[in-house]
Amino acid sequence: MSLPHALLGLLSYRPATGYELKAAFEQSIHFFWNATLPQIYRTLNQMRERGWVAVTVEHQEGRPSRKVYRVTEAGREELRHWLAAPPEIPQPRDPLLVKVFFGRQADPAVLAAHLKMWRAHYAGLLRRYEEEIAPLIHHYAALTGASEDARYWSLTLEFGRRFARMAVDWCDAALAAVTQEGKVHG
Amino acid sequence: MSLPHALLGLLSYRPATGYELKAAFEQSIHFFWNATLPQIYRTLNQMRERGWVAVTVEHQEGRPSRKVYRVTEAGREELRHWLAAPPEIPQPRDPLLVKVFFGRQADPAVLAAHLKMWRAHYAGLLRRYEEEIAPLIHHYAALTGASEDARYWSLTLEFGRRFARMAVDWCDAALAAVTQEGKVHG
DNA sequence: ATATAATATGTGCATAGTTATATATTTAAC
DNA sequence: GTTAAATATATAACTATGCACATATTATAT
Numbered sequence A, B: 001m002s003l004p005h006a007l008l009g010l011l012s013y014r015p016a017t018g019y020e021l022k023a024a025f026e027q028s029i030h031f032f033w034n035a036t037l038p039q040i041y042r043t044l045n046q047m048r049e050r051g052w053v054a055v056t057v058e059h060q061e062g063r064p065s066r067k068v069y070r071v072t073e074a075g076r077e078e079l080r081h082w083l084a085a086p087p088e089i090p091q092p093r094d095p096l097l098v099k100v101f102f103g104r105q106a107d108p109a110v111l112a113a114h115l116k117m118w119r120a121h122y123a124g125l126l127r128r129y130e131e132e133i134a135p136l137i138h139h140y141a142a143l144t145g146a147s148e149d150a151r152y153w154s155l156t157l158e159f160g161r162r163f164a165r166m167a168v169d170w171c172d173a174a175l176a177a178v179t180q181e182g183k184v185h186g
Numbered sequence C: 001a002t003a004t005a006a007t008a009t010g011t012g013c014a015t016a017g018t019t020a021t022a023t024a025t026t027t028a029a030c
Numbered sequence D: 001g002t003t004a005a006a007t008a009t010a011t012a013a014c015t016a017t018g019c020a021c022a023t024a025t026t027a028t029a030t
Helices: A003-013 A018-027 A037-049 A073-084 A095-103 A108-142 A148-181 B003-013 B019-024 B036-049 B074-082 B094-102 B107-144 B146-180
Strands: A055-062 A064-073 B053-059 B064-069
Touching: A003 A018, A003 A037, A003 A055, A003 A064, A003 A073, A003 B003, A003 B094, A018 A037, A018 A055, A018 A064, A018 B094, A018 B107, A037 A064, A037 B094, A064 A073, A073 B107, A095 A108, A095 B003, A095 B146, A108 A148, A148 B053, A148 B094, A148 B146, B003 B019, B003 B064, B019 B036, B019 B064, B036 B064, B064 B074, B094 B107, B107 B146
Parallel strands: none
Antiparallel strands: A055 A064, B053 B064
16 A cells, blocks of 8 residues: 555655645645545554654644644655565556447447547646646756655656556547447448 | 446356356456456345346256356346446556655665566566457457457557557656666766 | 635545455366 | 365455545635
């Protein structure tokens, strides 16, 4: 499981609350590992129990207290250890491909609509990478001490770009194959 | 969730036991939706409770009985209904990308080893697609009534091919970036 | 004034998925 | 002859994830 270690990684940049970690997730890890807020809060509790993070409660009059988490030395050691362990190969799970696989039993028009929706999603992602994420990495790269990290962030962005481009291209090919159905070629 | 519907789809080709379904999975759905044996057995039970499948117990003297599942008309209706519903967009989860993202804190040599292992996996998949899966689709396409289905199976195979190729290419680029670390160009 | 969004932290329940274990038979390898 | 692998069916326990809900404050928009 990567979630506790992804949180350790984010906290290694700076201490943060669970809410702030969720926001940081949305701009980065989110594209290759997802997490909901309840999951983040629960995982932070487990990490505290294991001594990987320490909590400082910032009391504020009349407002809910902020729980600021920071990595302990044990946490940094755990992160280094996890980074050195060979990564698990991901198990792909894509409902669209299941629907395409049994596509003969579906209405070709409906299948084409699914493919178009899917294509639009990845085309949108591609735009978001260029317009939002790439500039964001540039911005953080300009900060002191972050330029080295930015090189690695860019590698994951490049993966996202290539995947999205591949998805869009495959979709076009699949759409051509699905809509061509029944036409005669000579 | 796609598992019950993937099982309905496989059973729509022919009745089968849980064990046979697992074997069929390994050669097809497996590449875009995974399932373990216990999960398949439990899901089949749920499907039976919902009336999507019917069971025939084949008693054999001195041998464990085979439970053969077949789709009911309600099951076929459910499959058609599911195929027409818009597919969920998959949430990618890839531990390697998390490790690359925080790669600055890792030993570059270890990170390179991870990337090489990952590359080897997708290069192997690519070979398997050509040598095992493509001929298999050809074989089933030759059977009466399966040629129409084979066109859709091929679309999912093509996705696998493109993904694996993209993964290998990205890996080469990432390896170059990671091992180039610290070298001076001029 | 009112509503909504954002900040901030969680609990409870349900679903989904993995690993370990148990049982029993047949077939192939050594 | 013995062992291991494949066939065949599961249950129990555990982990992970997701969705709905509860609570409270502050800032912004209408």
